[in-house]
Amino acid sequence: MLRFLTAGESHGPALVVTVEGLPAGLPILIGDVADELARRRLGYGRGPRMRFETDDVEFLGGVRHGRTLGSPLAILIRNSEWATGKWAEEMSSEPGRTASPLTQPRPGHADLAGMQKYGFNDARDVLERASARETAARVAAGTIAKVLLAQIRVSVLSHVVQLGGAAASIAHRPTPDDLAQVDGSEVRCFDPDSEADMIREIKEAAKVGDSLGGVVEVLGYGVPPGLGSHVHWDRRIDGMLAQALMSIQAMKAVEIGEGFTVAGVRGSAAHDAISWDAGAREYRRESARAGGIEGGMTTGDLLVARVAMKPLATLNRPVLKTVDVETKAETVSFKERTDVTAVPAAGVVAETMVSLVLASESLRKFGGDSLAEFVRNHDAYRASLR
Numbered sequence: 435m436l437r438f439l440t441a442g443e444s445h446g447p448a449l450v451v452t453v454e455g456l457p458a459g460l461p462i463l464i465g466d467v468a469d470e471l472a473r474r475r476l477g478y479g480r481g482p483r484m485r486f487e488t489d490d491v492e493f494l495g496g497v498r499h500g501r502t503l504g505s506p507l508a509i510l511i512r513n514s515e516w517a518t519g520k521w522a523e524e525m526s527s528e529p530g531r532t533a534s535p536l537t538q539p540r541p542g543h544a545d546l547a548g549m550q551k552y553g554f555n556d557a558r559d560v561l562e563r564a565s566a567r568e569t570a571a572r573v574a575a576g577t578i579a580k581v582l583l584a585q586i587r588v589s590v591l592s593h594v595v596q597l598g599g600a601a602a603s604i605a606h607r608p609t610p611d612d613l614a615q616v617d618g619s620e621v622r623c624f625d626p627d628s629e630a631d632m633i634r635e636i637k638e639a640a641k642v643g644d645s646l647g648g649v650v651e652v653l654g655y656g657v658p659p660g661l662g663s664h665v666h667w668d669r670r671i672d673g674m675l676a677q678a679l680m681s682i683q684a685m686k687a688v689e690i691g692e693g694f695t696v697a698g699v700r701g702s703a704a705h706d707a708i709s710w711d712a713g714a715r716e717y718r719r720e721s722a723r724a725g726g727i728e729g730g731m732t733t734g735d736l737l738v739a740r741v742a743m744k745p746l747a748t749l750n751r752p753v754l755k756t757v758d759v760e761t762k763a764e765t766v767s768f769k770e771r772t773d774v775t776a777v778p779a780a781g782v783v784a785e786t787m788v789s790l791v792l793a794s795e796s797l798r799k800f801g802g803d804s805l806a807e808f809v810r811n812h813d814a815y816r817a818s819l820r
């Protein structure tokens with residue numbers, strides 16, 4: 435199984451991620467990680483920070499001559515802003531205190547609950563880690579998961595299906611061949627008719643200093659049947675995916691397949707009929723309502739998971755009422771630099787989390803200390819199904 439752990443604050447010197455459980459012999463380049471980090475910056479409506487945040491990435495361990503060693507893999511992502519010295523004093527690890535504590539917690543952020551829980555009187559002690567900058571470290575780990583999955587011909591991609599009030603048609607879903615087109619869209623939307631509506635929503639929200647949420651759909655192509663298990667609550671892959679997607683900052687709902695829709699129809703219209711394709715010697719489903727998961731296991735069909743992101747809590751026009759924790763006087767929440775929306779970027783993070791779950795469960799099913807062993811076990815299992 436694959437495990438990963440991140441460390442680092444939003445304006446600290448760097449983020450670090452350690453990935454454990456990889457087989458030896460996986461070809462991996464630092465450029466693969468840098469490319470994914472660049473994808474995480476995509477999206478219309480993102481503020482200047484996204485432009486100057488050039489991620490400087492380095493392998494610290496676990497890779498030799500372009501291949502994994504089977505040992506823990508560690509990746510460093512430097513914060514380019516650190517070099518300017520702007521945050522050196524504010525985020526120093528040396529003893530001291532800030533001259534300007536943030537005492538007006540933002541509704542909808544981790545500020546107040548975190549201050550109460552950890553006994554802080556400066557919201558920065560909370561927000562620096564709660565900030566979604568941490569997702570850069572996850573995306574770095576997710577790159578490795580994607581490279582591993584590619585070895586067994588699994589690909590994971592995402593597209594934005596709703597941004598604010600503008601919803602896209604999902605009559606045509608992107609395939610792995612369409613990824614460049616999705617990434618080429620300013621809102622990472624595959625439906626060109628809805629793209630303009632989404633951009634209009636962003637422009638209108640920006641004009642009044644407001645923010646927007648939305649919905650991202652993650653698709654898993656080539657997923658083998660039988661990842662996850664029905665035998666225990668914590669081995670069900672739908673549960674793992676929901677947890678992984680909900681763990682992304684600002685995600686408030688997860689749907690597998692047509693989860694919310696089928697709740698309102700009869701059973702006869704809710705499930706995916708099974709047929710046998712004699713030519714391909716494979717089972718087929720005649721619809722895709724279950725999102726490729728039954729009984730906590732993947733079915734081998736297209737994996738579909740949707741995740742809903744709330745509007746960003748930090749607004750460029752601070753109007754949300756709060757209280758100053760020092761004086762208890764009513765005020766409006768402080769203004770941090772913020773984007774109008776991060777839904778397009780969140781799609782890349784959602785791909786990451788789904789890839790990490792699929793890679794972990796693939797390693798649990800197929801095992802292998804070396805890549806060759808992992809792939810051989812996978813191929814033998816696939817052959818046995820025919």
Ligand SMILES: Cc1cc2nc3c(=O)[nH]c(=O)nc-3n(C[C@H](O)[C@H](O)[C@H](O)COP(=O)(O)O)c2cc1C
Nearest residue numbers: 543544564566683684746747748772773776779780
């Ligand atoms: C990719 C990404 C970017 C984000 N950018 C911002 C941002 O610019 N401003 C903001 O207030 N929240 C942003 N968030 C959301 C906050 O991190 C999140 O709302 C906060 O940590 C509180 O967690 P919760 O919303 O899950 O309760 C972003 C989330 C993601 C996934």
